[in-house]
Amino acid sequence: MVAGSTLVTGGTGTLGRLVVERLRAGGADVRVLSRRSPAPYGVDLRVGKGLDAALEGVGTVVHCASNPRGGDEDAARHLLAACREAGVGHLVYISIVGVDEVPYGYYRSKFAVEKLIEESGVGYTVLRATQFHDLVVRVLAVLAKVPVMLLPAGLSDQPVDAGEVADRLAVLAGGPPAGRVPDFGGPEVLSFRDLARTYLQSTGQRRALLDVPLFGRTYRAFRQGGHLAPDARPGQRTFAQFLAAHRP
Structure with missing residues (x-):
């Protein structure tokens, strides 16, 4: 275990707050860094101002901050430079399964961050996970706003519980x-049609389902x-179980 405090970037987000809870439950001294945190941990990583103060005395960083709209690479450069300056011994990064397989802009950015970390000279651990249950629910909720749910034909997903990923990150940070490290996937690979049916049943809605082929x-x-990890299924909580515990 690396000595010093643990700083969690994006520590108020869906995954970050769970990581903070797990680390504190294990007795770690945890700092929460986000744009909304009070000084000295209220830092915008895309700018980097204030990182030196936030990292003083930190031995481990769990990097959960991310933005699909862009800025992850700049944020990583600022964070890594500050980590080197502060002598941080371990950076744990959460990435996404398939970032090196799927030519999607956000995935490419996450893969670029992986490369920056690997070449940074800072000790690191990279964990890739499949999509969280929470994200799949948000997508299906949007699709269900009309009488006919238009679903991407031939597409499957392997949703995983964010809490289980947080458990794994807390262990890695310690x-x-x-x-x-090996990828972290959910327990089931399900078609979008099956995911939609499970969601509709859980929410008590009725919708017609129409598979729509996409291109590109x-x-x-x-x-x-490319975004699945069928041979790596350490996650235990199914999509149906998640919905039962979190009624949309």
């Missing part, structure tokens, strides 16, 4: 740098399963 390199990579 150990030494391990490089790229990104869709083809998703359809071929």
Whole structure:
């Protein structure tokens, strides 16, 4: 275990707050860094101002902050430079399964961040996970706003529980740098039609389902399963179980 405090970036987000809870439950001294945190931890990583103060005395960073709209690479450069300056011994990064397979802009950015971390000189651990149950629910909720749910034909997903990923990150943060570790996937690979049916049953809604074929390199990579980890299923909580506990 690396000595010093643990700083969690994006510590108020869906995953970050769960990681903070797990680390504190294990007795770690945890700092929560986000744009909304009070000084000195209210830092915008895309700018980087204030990182030196936030990282003083920190031995481990769990990097959960991310923005699909852009800025992840700049944020990583600022964070890594500050980590080197502060002598941080371990950076744990949560990435996404398929970032090297699916030519989607956000995935490419996450993969670029992985490369920056690998080349940074900072001790690191990278964990890739499949999509969270929460995200799948948000997508299906939007699709269900009309009488006919339009679903991407031939597409499957492997949703995973964010709490289980947080458990894994907390364990990794308590150990030494391990490089790229095995992917973390949900317990089931389900078609979007099956996911939609499960969601509708849970919410008591009735919708017609229509599979719509899409086109392009990104869709083809998703359809071929580039975002799945069928041989790595440490997650236990199914999509149906998640919905039962979190009624949309």
